[in-house]
Amino acid sequence: MNRSPQSDKPQRRARLLLLIFALILLCVLAVVSLTLSASRMVAENTDELTRLRIPELQHMGALEQAMADRANQLYLYYATADRAPWKVVNPGLAEAAHAHLAELNRLGLSDQARRDFIALILEFDAHSHGFDQVMQAQPRDWDALRAHLAAGQEALDKMHHELTDWRAQVSRAADASGEVAQDEVIQLTRLQVAFSVAVLLVAAFVLVALYARLKDQDALYRQAYFDDLTGLPNRRFLEKDLAAHVHAARPGCLMVVQASRYRRIGRTFGHGTADQLLAAHVGQLQQVLTAASDTQAQLYRLNTDTLALICLDSVSHVAAEQRAAAMLAIQSDKLVLDGREFHAELRLGLCLFPADGEAVDDLIRNADAAMHAAVAGGPAVAFTLRMAQDSADWLTLESALRHALQRGDFELHYQPKLCARTESLCAAEALIRWRRDGQLVSPGLFIPVAEESGLSVPLGTWVLREACRQWQAWQHAGMSPVPVAVNISTQQFSDPAFPALVAAMLAEFSIPAGMIELEITEAVAASDPEQVVHTLQALKATGVTLAIDDFGTGYSSLAYLQRFPIDTLKIDQAFVRRLGEDPEAAAIIELIQGLAQALDLKVVAEGVETVAQKQFLQAAGCTQLQGYLFSKPLPVAEFSRWLTSL
Ligand code: C2E
Ligand code: MG
Ligand code: MG
Secondary structure (H helix, E strand, C coil), X not given: CCCCCCCCHHHHHHHHHHHHXXXXXXXXXXXXXXXXXXXXXXXXXXXXXXXXXXXXXXXXHHHHHHHHHHHHHHHHHHHHCCHHHHHHHCCHHHHHHXXXXXXXXXXXXXXXXXXXXXXXXXXXXXXXXXXXXXHHCCCCCHHHHHHXXXXXXXXXXXXHHHHHHHHHHHHHHHHHHHHHHHHHHHHHHHHHHHHHHHHHHHHHHHHHHHHHHHHHHHHHHHHHHECCCCCCEEHHHHHHHHHHHHHCCCCEEEEEEEECCHHHHHHHHCHHHHHHHHHHHHHHHHHHHHHCCCCCEEEEEEECCEEEEEECXXXXXXXHHHHHHHHHHHHHCEXXXXXXXXXXXXXXXXXXXXXXXXXXXXXXXXXXXXHHHCCCCCCCEECCHHHHHHHHHHHHHHHHHHHHHHHCCEEEEEEEEEECCCCXXXXXXXXXXXXXXXXXXXXXXXXXXXXXXXXXXXXXXXXHHHHHHHHHHHHHCCCCCCCEEEEECHHHHHCCCHHHHHHHHHHHCCCCCCCEEEEEEHHHHHCCHHHHHHHHHHHHCCCCEEEEEEECCCCCCHHHHCCCCCCEEEECHHHHHCCCCCHHHHHHHHHHHHHHHHHCCEXXXXXXXXXXXXXXXXXXXXXXXXXXXXXXXXXXXXXHHHHHCC
């Protein structure tokens, strides 16, 4: 699958929006440019139109034409003495000009100007008439004729002059009104451009707002369905996908993979490093899927340190386990972060659907139960029905443990530790017991639950306080109490406030130095040697002694061991148990003894059950012995008898 589900949907919507925006922009630009060119055309045409179409100018033209006609006929009559054409144009200019003159009123001429013009017309007509009479008289008076002609011409010239003035006046008015029209067109164009820009701005604003909203939606969507660190879809998405596969009756496999050292690495090197490592593991797993060309597989981040994988092409246990083995193979790859070398340590559980469940919650819980049954670094574990029962038991246990802590249903038993040389009591180990429904529950059953549910810190604080209180009680009772060892959980040890708590308890119960020993498992000591050295020094300064419990099974860095301010190594009981059967066990015990001698440490052997074991351990040089051979862990009253016998 390897998809980024629906994540490109908002981008597609954004692209669509941008396209719409571009189209709006183009439309607005087209409208603006059309408006501009249209207005330019209007402006260009206005001038000519106004000039050509003004009726006043037409009438003036007609008037001039009439005047020219009269003058021509008058001169023709004079030249040819033929009266016939002359008679055609009678009666006179006044009559021909009358209609045109009326139209000229629109020019806004003054009455005087009009009267003067009419007087000139009448003068012309009078001279034309006089000319006609002289032409008909015999003999003709040529001087009088010329006088009439000259006077008529003079009247015409004056009329021409007047008309020229009026024409100029009309042209000026036309120009002025043309300019006004052009100004109006320009104003109109500006308004239109402004309107278009406003529309454009509004469209842009709306689009920007829409785009921002889409981006917000996208961010919300990513927050809801994706993990920031790895970019993988999260649990919610897994549930959706799983529901879709189950609904569509698509068979497949669900794997749950836990990076088992994530929390420890976070506590030791900081959460940034743990996150970087997890992201790197995701990269490695993605590569495995890509290399297998598995297009039907999708990784998810289920929670802080746990990933999930859905494989649609692994529908049988064999196929699923093969795929799981390929995933687990990344554990052999080395990762270098800030100059440190890391290896993935994974726990992988798987279940098949629909075979192992048809409800999404059941499937996730079943794959999770299988994962919890897997050993870190070991092979993948497939879900079985027994696991469902176990995980139900686990939950019941956790809630019962919480109640027990509130009610104080715990007690401490004390197991004697004997000096190897004298075989007399020289110390004790406090071991917690849970009195549940009248039965004593062993810590092996509930300490892991307490560790995982965060209860181990309050529980551990109770143990420490109770051991200190009991030590003081023995002392007050006049017994000579021996040093008491208390087991410390990983979470207690990692708590920065822990050394201060220890110091406060020692002070509260007036415990002298060396009377309380803290047993820390080797696994705790292996997490971050530098930090461990620091914490151990702080604890040592409070006056407690320090032991490394179950030594020999973990991953203690020998190089650091000499820097740990510890007093005791407790050999893991597995070696003691194998004494006599496995020569290697004896060799390891001797090796630990040699190491302890070199570092000037005491060695305690626990789990001593037989005389042969005791004798071997005594011969090997162990300092103290602890085991059923001498005594089981005892309730206070019984252990007190050991103290009184001292
Ligand atoms: P541990 O600290 O290594 O304690 C020794 C365990 O070995 C005890 O089991 C003890 O009863 C058992 N044991 C002692 N001698 C023999 C023997 O000869 N044969 C056999 N088969 N077993 C022997 P227990 O009390 O069940 O405790 C188991 C583990 O639970 C402890 O291992 C310790 O890791 C943890 N634990 C016990 N009490 C506490 C506690 O108060 N706080 C924490 N954090 N862990 C505790
Ligand atoms: Mg112990
Ligand atoms: Mg032990």
